[in-house]
Amino acid sequence: MTDRRRYTRIQRALLQWYAANARDLPWRRTRDPYAIWLSEIMLQQTxxxxxxxxYERFLKRFSTAAHLARARLDTILKLWEGLGYYSRARNLHQAAxxxxxxxxxxxxxxxxxxxTLPGIGRYTAGAxxxxxxxxxxPLVDGNVERVLCRVFRIHGNPKNAAIKERLWKLAEDLLPEHEVGHFNQSLMELGSEICTPRNPRCDECPLANLCEANHxxxxxxLPTRTAKKPLPSHVVVVGVIYRAGRILIDKRKPKGLLGGLWEFPxxxxxxxxxxxxxxxREIREELDIEIEVGSEIAVVDHTYTHFHVEIHAFECKHLKGEPRPLACAALKWVRPSDLPRHAFPAANKKIIEILRVRRRH
DNA sequence: AATTCGGGGGT
DNA sequence: ACCCCAGAATT
Incomplete structure (x- = not known):
């Protein structure tokens, strides 16, 4: 069978399967490019x-790019809170x-x-x-990468640049003349629902008889995966510093890890x-104030993409000095009940929840 | 070419 | 525990 003939069969099998099996997802109910853009940003590594x-909350709050452009980054980050990769929110705002x-x-x-827009790379632009x-x-995401590596029995590491280019070329050669949007989504849908990383459901796969890995x-x-090195661990200590019934929080610098989010110093x-x-030491170095360290109120274990942390949170009293933002973007004394107005990292939210429960007792 | 960026759900 | 997710930007 020629490549072209095989590609045609794959196109038909996928489009037919997709027409019957596509999930009913909110961004598939709209043709609004803004909404589709938003969904693609949120779906990056998610x-x-x-x-x-x-997606539902965000679209309700900001229904157009113009609304989004007018918003404050703090407001956007609060809506993004918990979704991770917060530079996406910053880039989304800038792009708007x-x-x-x-x-x-x-x-x-x-x-x-x-x-040319920030936050939009090769995949998202194609999508x-x-x-x-x-x-x-074409587009190639993690799903498409896996499907193509299996269907075309590609043994190389898909993270390798040459293999990546081969996959993009394949994705391009596979494109039908029409219905490219549905076809691209069908490849991803297959990877997500049938051609899964482990225990693929080949018995239900529309490409089973066209798949070299299956043969x-x-x-x-397939695809071949690379061994990962163990993650380093850190011990972190934070202060829940009280003064006159308020708690001192700091806003992280705009770029880098958890950029723009609030946290306990x-x-x-x-x-x-x-x-x-x-x-x-940390409070002295970062805020230039003196504190009294009280009891430990929480120990939180959290895993980020490339390290573990064990966070010890201590209740503290402010003793002297007006805090200065030496290592952060901003500082604020807030009432405990106002903590939820601010966007915090997931690890800090565990501490906030403990504070809330204590307050109710 | 490698590394940095979150968080959670499935296995 | 480990894997990986509709990746992009930076180094």
Whole structure:
């Protein structure tokens, strides 16, 4: 069978399967490019069920790019709270501003123009262009990568640049003349629902008889994965510092880890250092104030993408000095009941929940 | 080419 | 525990 003939069969099988099996997802009920853009940003490295409630809330609050452009970043981050990869929210906001200033509030309609906006890379540009505007352009996400590695029995590491290019070329060659949006989504849908990382449901797969991995019974070893190194661990200490019934929180700098989010001040415990002396040191270095360290109110274990932390939270009293934002973007004394108005990292929310429960007793 | 960026659900 | 998710930006 020629490649072209095989591609045609794959196209038909996928489009037919998709027409009958596509999940009813909120962003599939709209043709609004803004809404589709928003969904694609939220779905970056994020599972569909996780993104859905965020998408609904966000779209209700900001129904157009112009509304989004006018919003404060703090408001956007609060809506993004818990979704992770917070630079997405910052880039979304910046892109909305550019869409208003450069494009009269309307999203660019081509892949190449979309690529110029912050937060939109190769995948997302292809997704918006094909799904919202019908441009005949491919996309490769984690799902498509896995499907293609199996169907075409590609043994190389898909993280390798040459393999990546091969996958994009395949995705392009596979594109049908029409219905590219549905076709691209069908590839992702298959990867998500049938051609799963483990225990793929080959017995239900519309491509089973076209799949080389299936023929060679290699669906369980493809795509080849690389061994990951163990994550480093850190011990962190933070202070819930009270003064006149209010708690001192700081806003992290705009870029980097958890950029723009609020947190309880503190920092890493150094080797050989006690928790209490580390907390005194960090508060002195970052805020230039003196505190009294009280009892430990929480220990939170949390895993980020590339390290673990064990966070010890201590109740503290402010003793002297007006806090200065030496290592952060801003400082604020807030009533405990106002903590939920601010966007906090997930690890800090566990501490906030403990404070809330204590308050009710 | 590698690393940095969150958080959670499935296994 | 480990894997990976509709990846992009930075180094």
């Amino acid at each position: 599972r569909v069920p996780t993104a859905i409630p965020y 501003k550019e869409i208003v200033s450069r494009c009269h509030g309307r999203l660019p309609q081509t892949k190449d123009e979309l690529l 918006i262009a094909s799904i919202a505007f019908g441009e005949r352009t 060679h019974n290699e669906q369980d070893i 503190g920092g890493k415990v150094q080797p050989g250092e006690s928790l209490e002396s580390a907390l005194h």
